[in-house]
Amino acid sequence: MIFSSFTFLLYFLPAVLLVYYAAPRKIKNYVLLLFSLVFYAWGEPKYVFLMILSIIIAYLFGLYIYNQKQKNQIGKAKIALAVPVVVNIAFLVFFKVAYTTGMLPLPIGISFYTFQVMSYIIDVYRDDAKLQRNPFSLGTYVTLFPQLIAGPIVRYQTVADQIDDRRETFDKFSEGVVRFSTGLAKKVILANGIGYLFTEIQALPHNEISVVTAWIGAFAYTFQIYFDFSGYSDMAIGLGKMFGFDFLENFNYPYISKSITEFWRRWHISLSTWFRDYVYIPLGGNRKGIGRQYINIAVVWGLTGLWHGFGWNFFAWGMFYCVLLIVEKSFLLKRLEKIPAVFAHIYTMFLVIISWVLFAIEDANALLSYVKSMFGIGGVTFADNRALFYIVNYGGMFIIAIIACTPITKKIKTWVCKNGDAIYKNVAIPVAVLVLLSLSVAFLAGESFNPFLYFRF
Amino acid sequence: MKKNIGSIITTLLFLVFIFGMSIGTMAMKDRDFSEVENRNLSSRPKLTMKTLIDGTYGKDLETYSSDQLIFKDTMVKFKNQVLRTTGRTRINNVYLCKENMFIQEYREDTKTLTENLSYIRDWCKGNLDKNHTFVCIAPNASEIYDENLPAADMNQSESVSVSKAVDILGDAATVINPLESIKEHKDEYIYYRTDHHWTMLGAYYGYENAAKHMGITPIFLNDMNQIDVSEKFYGSLYSQAPLMITKPDDMTLYDYKDLKYSVSQLNYKTGEVLTESNSFIVEEDLTKKDKYAALFGGNFGCVKITNSQPNDEAKGKSLLVFKDSYANSIIPYFIGNYESITMIDLRYFDYMTNDISKLGLEGKYSDVLFMYNASFINSDTNFLGLEF
Numbered sequence: 001m002i003f004s005s006f007t008f009l010l011y012f013l014p015a016v017l018l019v020y021y022a023a024p025r026k027i028k029n030y031v032l033l034l035f036s037l038v039f040y041a042w043g044e045p046k047y048v049f050l051m052i053l054s055i056i057i058a059y060l061f062g063l064y065i066y067n068q069k070q071k072n073q074i075g076k077a078k079i080a081l082a083v084p085v086v087v088n089i090a091f092l093v094f095f096k097v098a099y100t101t102g103m104l105p106l107p108i109g110i111s112f113y114t115f116q117v118m119s120y121i122i123d124v125y126r127d128d129a130k131l132q133r134n135p136f137s138l139g140t141y142v143t144l145f146p147q148l149i150a151g152p153i154v155r156y157q158t159v160a161d162q163i164d165d166r167r168e169t170f171d172k173f174s175e176g177v178v179r180f181s182t183g184l185a186k187k188v189i190l191a192n193g194i195g196y197l198f199t200e201i202q203a204l205p206h207n208e209i210s211v212v213t214a215w216i217g218a219f220a221y222t223f224q225i226y227f228d229f230s231g232y233s234d235m236a237i238g239l240g241k242m243f244g245f246d247f248l249e250n251f252n253y254p255y256i257s258k259s260i261t262e263f264w265r266r267w268h269i270s271l272s273t274w275f276r277d278y279v280y281i282p283l284g285g286n287r288k289g290i291g292r293q294y295i296n297i298a299v300v301w302g303l304t305g306l307w308h309g310f311g312w313n314f315f316a317w318g319m320f321y322c323v324l325l326i327v328e329k330s331f332l333l334k335r336l337e338k339i340p341a342v343f344a345h346i347y348t349m350f351l352v353i354i355s356w357v358l359f360a361i362e363d364a365n366a367l368l369s370y371v372k373s374m375f376g377i378g379g380v381t382f383a384d385n386r387a388l389f390y391i392v393n394y395g396g397m398f399i400i401a402i403i404a405c406t407p408i409t410k411k412i413k414t415w416v417c418k419n420g421d422a423i424y425k426n427v428a429i430p431v432a433v434l435v436l437l438s439l440s441v442a443f444l445a446g447e448s449f450n451p452f453l454y455f456r457f
Numbered sequence: 458m459k460k461n462i463g464s465i466i467t468t469l470l471f472l473v474f475i476f477g478m479s480i481g482t483m484a485m486k487d488r489d490f491s492e493v494e495n496r497n498l499s500s501r502p503k504l505t506m507k508t509l510i511d512g513t514y515g516k517d518l519e520t521y522s523s524d525q526l527i528f529k530d531t532m533v534k535f536k537n538q539v540l541r542t543t544g545r546t547r548i549n550n551v552y553l554c555k556e557n558m559f560i561q562e563y564r565e566d567t568k569t570l571t572e573n574l575s576y577i578r579d580w581c582k583g584n585l586d587k588n589h590t591f592v593c594i595a596p597n598a599s600e601i602y603d604e605n606l607p608a609a610d611m612n613q614s615e616s617v618s619v620s621k622a623v624d625i626l627g628d629a630a631t632v633i634n635p636l637e638s639i640k641e642h643k644d645e646y647i648y649y650r651t652d653h654h655w656t657m658l659g660a661y662y663g664y665e666n667a668a669k670h671m672g673i674t675p676i677f678l679n680d681m682n683q684i685d686v687s688e689k690f691y692g693s694l695y696s697q698a699p700l701m702i703t704k705p706d707d708m709t710l711y712d713y714k715d716l717k718y719s720v721s722q723l724n725y726k727t728g729e730v731l732t733e734s735n736s737f738i739v740e741e742d743l744t745k746k747d748k749y750a751a752l753f754g755g756n757f758g759c760v761k762i763t764n765s766q767p768n769d770e771a772k773g774k775s776l777l778v779f780k781d782s783y784a785n786s787i788i789p790y791f792i793g794n795y796e797s798i799t800m801i802d803l804r805y806f807d808y809m810t811n812d813i814s815k816l817g818l819e820g821k822y823s824d825v826l827f828m829y830n831a832s833f834i835n836s837d838t839n840f841l842g843l844e845f
Contacts, residue, residue: 396543
């Protein structure tokens with residue numbers, strides 16, 4: 001099931017809200033667990049058992065690790081740690097390869113829940129989190145439907161306390177409503193509307209893709225993936241708040257970045273911090289000399305690429321960023337800080353857009369052809385009637401998209417809350433929510449194109 | 458507590474919205490058909506273990522929920538109106554043009570076009586000679602009103618396609634291209650604003666031009682009864698891109714004052730008469746959404762029109778017509794020119810059991826007319842039936 005669907009909005013969401021708030025405190029987690037399993041199984045009835053298996057293994061080995069550590073049996077604890085980690089990675093690799101070669105469908109959310117399960121077991125081993133003795137509570141954590149399908153990757157330590165001790169308040173619920181409505185609008189209005197453009201452009205015969213058209217397509221994908229993914233994270237965080245949970249932010253206006261380094265502090269934050277804490281730092285980070293540091297960076301970025309897909313283009317995408325980050329780290333970053341911000345921004349976005357083209361097109365020939373169009377190589381016209389058509393038809397939406405990439409709405413909201421009357425705060429935000437919800441439902445109702453990019457992860 | 462008021466309002470608003478939409482949708486009776494979108498709406502899917510597990514129930518439930526959503530028509534119109542506000546000028550291959558006009562996009566599908574023209578040519582070669590075989594290609598609104606199209610468009614001119622038709626049909630048939638004649642009257646109400654068809658007035662100018670090529674005397678429009686049948690026609694193009702702000706079409710039909718004729722739907726093979734009427738106008742369709750169907754009641758495999766009072770020119774003459782829906786507006790004008798007209802719509806004709814490839818010779822027809830609009834020849838897939 002996905003949030004941007006009528007099945008979710010008309011049936012699932014009202015039902016889970018009703019049952020959750022009617023249930024006594026002790027039952028609330030079971031309600032979430034049950035509904036989350038239904039949510040997952042709705043799309044993947046068979047694979048829900050894979051997820052349950054993963055949870056059971058983590059639970060049992062978590063207990064064992066804890067007990068062994070109590071007895072100071074570090075060696076045994078280490079082995080116990082390795083088993084669920086290896087099993088989860090094996091699941092992940094197996095299904096990703098099977099999916100890439102077209103043999104099996106990819107179990108939804110597998111890249112997310114395996115990472116969450118591993119974060120639990122590693123945190124227990126490292127004493128970064130308390131052991132969870134209640135298997136259902138552990139289950140609630142892993143399957144929590146707000147973040148189950150597409151993140152953010154919620155580390156166990158983030159929510160460990162909240163599982164058994166949280167309070168739902170009007171303030172938090174209302175914040176959740178605002179986040180959810182924003183995310184839904186981003187996904188249904190912006191991501192879907194603009195995303196279709198890239199799909200259409202990419203399918204055109206090579207000689208019909210002028211330079212301008214190719215760039216419009218690249219921008220379209222750049223917007224689509226951001227609004228799709230961050231929109232989904234907004235909905236996840238918003239829904240979390242409706243049930244009293246506080247998840248960490250996953251996106252922080254990445255397209256205003258002035259360096260690739262900054263970009264990766266703002267994009268898919270939960271993934272990069274996961275790799276930092278569970279791969280980069282254990283490998284030694286930057287504490288074992290510069291050569292080793294570069295190797296560590298390369299390992300993390302190779303894995304980051306492959307996490308997105310077992311294709312050469314995803315790996316190349318990861319390594320593309322690896323090289324850029326190393327270059328920035330060694331000298332470029334300091335230079336970037338000295339030039340005017342606008343140039344640093346252009347430099348960053350130029351590279352980000354190119355990287356998305358690499359990410360989006362898996363076939364090597366198609367990719368080469370597209371990049372040629374982007375740079376006018378091979379007898380491509382600069383601009384044609386089609387490019388003009390796209391500019392006229394999608395320009396308005398692109399402008400809205402650009403504004404939505406900046407923190408301007410956040411700044412307006414802060415200003416309104418500070419300077420405006422309490423009435424403004426009590427009216428403007430509800431009205432904005434109503435507008436966003438109405439538009440989202442309208443766009444969803446009139447829809448024939450509703451893909452979900454991160455579904456393959 | 459004051460600072461919580463906003464949170465309470467937002468929370469309640471959200472709950473009312475979500476629960477209202479949910480309960481409203483479930484409580485309202487299901488609709489079978491959407492007049493605005495001109496399509497059937499899905500009904501509640503049956504829940505079985507199998508369909509639940511293999512995912513088809515989930516898909517069907519989603520389609521059903523979207524179709525039966527409360528305020529669905531309004532939501533669809535609202536979305537399109539918002540898109541238009543952001544600068545969108547083409548929705549579902551329909552251009553949103555000035556003066557409240559919808560214009561369907563034309564883009565040549567060369568493969569389909571040339572295939573269809575070849576089928577027509579092959580049929581023509583095996584039947585009557587060029588002097589009695591006519592292919593009339595009606596232009597679409599995109600051709601007449603090309604300057605109404607938005608500033609940037611992907612529309613192509615039909616003239617390239619029509620020259621291809623002339624080249625391919627060559628010596629097999631006489632090609633009638635009424636474009637210029639019709640274009641002279643572009644300031645008159647010759648095409649619908651919300652529908653892809655020409656009006657009966659526009660069709661008349663096509664008939665006037667065709668008559669010249671066919672050697673028949675065209676009836677004067679003033680000699681016919683002008684009947685204003687509707688002011689609220691929301692046509693096919695509106696259904697493809699419904700907006701909140703639309704100006705519907707007026708519908709004006711022309712029928713004979715004195716001439717008696719009959720219209721029947723036939724089973725071509727057996728000759729069995731399925732329906733019979735004394736006018737091509739079917740009034741009950743005027744109360745439905747697709748008012749264009751008031752012409753002949755729509756499209757059928759075989760319709761025969763018999764002129765019971767043929768004049769000297771018409772006596773003994775019979776016309777065979779291969780048609781699409783544009784023909785419904787123009788063929789009525791031919792009724793006085795022939796003693797009988799047999800219309801065949803390949804989309805509904807049982808060409809498997811009829812020897813269609815030799816039909817022109819078998820029925821002892823004086824003339825054969827292929828009456829199609831350019832967009833149809835460019836896209837339809839039933840011309841293959843001509844080979845049977």
